[in-house]
Amino acid sequence: MKQEKAFILKGDLCWSTSVSELATMDDGYLVVEDGIIAGVFKQIPECYQALPLIDTDNALIMPGMMDLHVHGSQYQYRGLGMDMELLDWLNTYAFPEEKKFADTEYARHAYSLFVDDMKQSATTRAVIFASIHYPAAKVLMDLIEESGLIAYVGKVNMDRNSPDYYVEETARSLADTETWIRETIHQYKHVFPILTPRFTPTCSDELMEGLGALQKKYDLPVQSHLSENPSECDWVKELCPWSSCYGETYLRPGLIGPGIKSVMAHCVYSDEKEMELLGENEVLIVHCPQSNENVASGIAPIRKFLDRGLMVGMGSDVAGGATLSMLRSIQDALAVSKLRWRIIDQEDKPLTIDEAFYLATEGGGRFFGKVGSFKKGYEMDALVIPDRHLLGPRDYTVRERLERVIYSSEPILEGMHMKFVKGVNILDS
Ligand code: GUN
Ligand code: FE
Numbered sequence: 001m002k003q004e005k006a007f008i009l010k011g012d013l014c015w016s017t018s019v020s021e022l023a024t025m026d027d028g029y030l031v032v033e034d035g036i037i038a039g040v041f042k043q044i045p046e047c048y049q050a051l052p053l054i055d056t057d058n059a060l061i062m063p064g065m066m067d068l069h070v071h072g073s074q075y076q077y078r079g080l081g082m083d084m085e086l087l088d089w090l091n092t093y094a095f096p097e098e099k100k101f102a103d104t105e106y107a108r109h110a111y112s113l114f115v116d117d118m119k120q121s122a123t124t125r126a127v128i129f130a131s132i133h134y135p136a137a138k139v140l141m142d143l144i145e146e147s148g149l150i151a152y153v154g155k156v157n158m159d160r161n162s163p164d165y166y167v168e169e170t171a172r173s174l175a176d177t178e179t180w181i182r183e184t185i186h187q188y189k190h191v192f193p194i195l196t197p198r199f200t201p202t203c204s205d206e207l208m209e210g211l212g213a214l215q216k217k218y219d220l221p222v223q224s225h226l227s228e229n230p231s232e233c234d235w236v237k238e239l240c241p242w243s244s245c246y247g248e249t250y251l252r253p254g255l256i257g258p259g260i261k262s263v264m265a266h267c268v269y270s271d272e273k274e275m276e277l278l279g280e281n282e283v284l285i286v287h288c289p290q291s292n293e294n295v296a297s298g299i300a301p302i303r304k305f306l307d308r309g310l311m312v313g314m315g316s317d318v319a320g321g322a323t324l325s326m327l328r329s330i331q332d333a334l335a336v337s338k339l340r341w342r343i344i345d346q347e348d349k350p351l352t353i354d355e356a357f358y359l360a361t362e363g364g365g366r367f368f369g370k371v372g373s374f375k376k377g378y379e380m381d382a383l384v385i386p387d388r389h390l391l392g393p394r395d396y397t398v399r400e401r402l403e404r405v406i407y408s409s410e411p412i413l414e415g416m417h418m419k420f421v422k423g424v425n426i427l428d429s
Helices: 074-077 086-102 105-120 134-147 170-184 206-216 229-237 272-280 289-294 302-307 326-344 352-368 398-408
Strands: 005-020 021-033 036-041 053-063 064-072 123-129 150-153 192-193 220-228 262-266 286-287 313-315 382-385 417-422
Touching: 005 352, 005 382, 021 352, 021 398, 036 313, 064 074, 064 134, 064 313, 064 326, 064 352, 074 086, 074 105, 074 123, 074 206, 086 105, 086 150, 086 229, 105 134, 105 289, 123 326, 123 352, 134 170, 134 192, 150 262, 150 398, 170 192, 170 206, 262 289, 272 302, 286 352, 289 326, 302 313, 302 326, 313 352, 326 352, 326 382, 326 398, 352 398
Parallel strands: 005 053, 064 123, 123 150, 150 192, 220 262, 262 286, 286 313
Antiparallel strands: 005 021, 021 036, 053 382, 382 417
């Protein structure tokens, strides 16, 4: 199929119109011009009548999902050690696996499996942790660029409290990072470097300050972990007694701040002070419910974040999450929000489907611009999901079909032949 610059996609549409509202339209027309959404219509307006029409035969059409926190270098051990808590799990599984990416051929093999699966999943854009090895990070960036997906990729930094076999010397960590930035910053159309201090326990003050200087010099975005697990939070208090909250350990070296684009994964234990800091510095919080369950971290107060108008997106956190499925993340966000409300805090009303869907699409899409909805002027990322296999003798509304696709939570969407990123069908080859 030739890729047209302007076209109309016909099918059963669902998209967020606000944080709390999901819109649907059966037999709708989604008009796309140069990768940008011109509008959603029940009838094709006169001015678009001549455009080529792709009829999806009543497939569900929804925005692409944004996986704002995923470890590409952990994909090969997903599903392992899910009876352990975070810090033991890092030592037992994460560090020994990530070390293997010193071997660029191993990295190429492992990362190609990761990228191939992401291409077949609900995710169209991602923010990814690689490993400490910058040549391997470049391999991952090449593979993402070839795939048609869009991503930020980070070479990880860590220079303390790490095993001897997986740690960097501070100056080398900074030098490698700068080399990698120079070699990748203008290299790709769809892939961009992002600074990636692993988390405060494994990054010395000197390393954090050096990364802050690189942020300033190259105006780069930043990703890390924040307030994920009780043992980690206690450790940060010990390591940084000067800080009034964990978030301040990123604020002081200039890794978050006004005008700095940043994503922080988890924020399960963010208190009032930290929430204020996250709001003031426009940090995009990444909710990773699967991971929070698996490595026994806890349940993030997403309702409090939304009530305060903080920015929230969603992530799989593979391999803390055992699957790349963002549909599963939506499902788990709903489930844990109910447990939090029932068991922990009756003020935190459970999330609705509309809200959880928003977090996985437009909520995270803000990291990439105007992305994640079918509003006019948004970049067109869309999934075309044929859901016949889920239908039976009764009728389902479009909304009910979406709910059932979410709860099927397939990591690889079998039968999906069209998945658009910026208006290009990346499965068309
Ligand atoms: N904190 C520091 N490193 C990691 C990691 O690899 N996964 C998770 N879930 N948390 C972390
Ligand atoms: Fe993580």
